[in-house]
Amino acid sequence: MKIYAHRGSSGTHPENTIASFRAAAALPIHGVEFDVHMTKDEELVVIHDETIDRTSNGKGYIKDMTLAELKKYDFGKGFSPKFKGELIPTLREVLYVFKDTHHHINIELKSDVFPYEGMEQRVLEMLKDYRLESRVVISSFNHEMVRNFKKLAPQVETAILFMEVMIAPHDYARLVGADALHAFFPTALRPMGIEAVASGRKLRVFTVNEEAYADMLRAVKVDAIFTDYPEKMYNYLNK
Ligand code: G3P
Ligand code: CA
Numbered sequence: 001m002k003i004y005a006h007r008g009s010s011g012t013h014p015e016n017t018i019a020s021f022r023a024a025a026a027l028p029i030h031g032v033e034f035d036v037h038m039t040k041d042e043e044l045v046v047i048h049d050e051t052i053d054r055t056s057n058g059k060g061y062i063k064d065m066t067l068a069e070l071k072k073y074d075f076g077k078g079f080s081p082k083f084k085g086e087l088i089p090t091l092r093e094v095l096y097v098f099k100d101t102h103h104h105i106n107i108e109l110k111s112d113v114f115p116y117e118g119m120e121q122r123v124l125e126m127l128k129d130y131r132l133e134s135r136v137v138i139s140s141f142n143h144e145m146v147r148n149f150k151k152l153a154p155q156v157e158t159a160i161l162f163m164e165v166m167i168a169p170h171d172y173a174r175l176v177g178a179d180a181l182h183a184f185f186p187t188a189l190r191p192m193g194i195e196a197v198a199s200g201r202k203l204r205v206f207t208v209n210e211e212a213y214a215d216m217l218r219a220v221k222v223d224a225i226f227t228d229y230p231e232k233m234y235n236y237l238n239k
Contacts, residue, residue: 001214001217001218001221001222001223001224001225001237002029002030002031002104002204002223002224002225003029003030003031003224003225003227003230003233003234003237004029004030004031004032004033004104004106004204004224004225004226004227004230005020005023005024005027005029005031005032005033005226005227005230006033006206006207006226006227006228006230007020007033007034007035007048007228008020008021008023008024008032008034009021009023009024009027009228009229009230009231010228011209011227011228011229011232012079012229012231013079013083014055014075014076014077014078014079014083014086015048015055015228016034016035016046016047016048016055016075016089017075017076017083017086017087017089018086018087018089018093018094018097019076019083019086021034021089021094021097021098022097023231024103024230025097025098025101025103027230027231027234028234029103029230029234030103030104030224031103031104031105031106031224032098032103032104032105032106033106033108033206033226034046034094034106034107034108035047035048035108035110036091036107036108036109036110036119036123037050037062037063037110037114037116038062038063038114038116038119038122039062039063039065039066039067039070040063040064040065040066041066041067042118042122043066043067043090044090044091044092044119044122044123044126045062045067045070045088045089045090045091046088046089046090046091046093046094047062047075047088047110048110050062050063050110050113050114052065052070052073052075052088055075055077056073056074056075056077056088057073057074057077058070058072058073063114063116067090070088071087071088073087073088074086074087075087075088091107091123091126092126092129095126095127095130095132096130098132099130099132103135104135104136104137105132105135105136105137106136106137106139106159106182106204106226107123107136107137107138107139108139108140108161109123109138109139109140109142109145109146109149110140111140111142111145112140112141112142119145120145120148120149120152121152123138123149124149124152124153124156127153127156133153133155133156134155136156136157137156137157137158137159137179137180138156138157138158138159139158139159139160139161139180139182140160140161141161141162141163143160143176143178146158146159146160146176146177146178147176147177150176150177150178151177157179157180158176158177158178158179158180159178159179159180159181159182159202159204160172160173160176160178160181160182161182161183161206162181162182162183162184162187163184163187164184164187165187165190165192166187166192167192169181169192169195169196169199169201170195170196170199170201173201179201179202180201180202180203180204180223181196181201181202181203181204182204182205182206182226183196183203183204183205183206184205184206185205185206185207185208185213185217188203188205188217188220188222189216189217189220193220193222194220197220197221197222202223202224203222203223204222204223204224204225204226205217205222205224205225205226206225206226207226207227207228208225208226208227208233209227209228209229209233211233211236214227214233214236214237218237
């Protein structure tokens with residue numbers, strides 16, 4: 001069972017920061033996951049929420065701020081004063097960290113609340129710049145976005161994210177144009193998860209920080225887990 005560092009090594013570093021991604025890039029794990037939003041001046045930035053309120057010393061919606069405005073805030077909150085001064089990273093800056101590593105890269109398009117028109121094309125252009133099209137999976141809770149991306153770039157792997165048990169996940173994924181399924185942890189253990197694995201479609205599961213849950217998921221042969229503690233989980237699963 002593969003391991004993806006969720007928002008980087010976010011259990012030990014401020015989530016979705018370069019510090020968090022450098023820590024993940026140094027690990028012998030399979031991949032990394034992070035979230036992308038679009039700024040007022042249409043720059044792609046890596047952050048989980050629609051606002052910067054929870055993860056920085058600022059306030060406001062990303063869609064209402066330019067990249068230059070966003071870069072004034074400190075995203076090094078929590079853990080240790082040594083992270084003070086971490087800035088919001090752009091997608092380009094994060095891809096740069098992984099451009100020469102072996103890691104598989106999961107880019108989650110966070111267009112669930114705001115549509116971020118043209119985001120798919122911009123992400124694709126950046127993947128082409130870095131020649132990373134064969135080393136990424138594009139996922140979203142916004143399944144229209146997943147469908148759009150697949151139409152735009154059939155060569156790039158896509159995945160649908162979902163929280164609840166889904167009927168006929170294999171058929172639905174085919175309809176959307178999703179190659180893989182990214183499921184909330186408990187649903188993966190239900191018959192739906194078992195069916196997805198049996199269909200041969202990759203099932204990756206978020207967010208798994210407990211070793212006992214990792215054992216359960218390994219037993220039902222899911223492809224991968226997303227975890228905030230990739231180093232701890234790697235050591236546990238490879239002991
Ligand atoms: O991509 C898996 C997982 O990150 C989805 O949930 O809310 O952590 O982005 P969330
Ligand atoms: Ca995510």
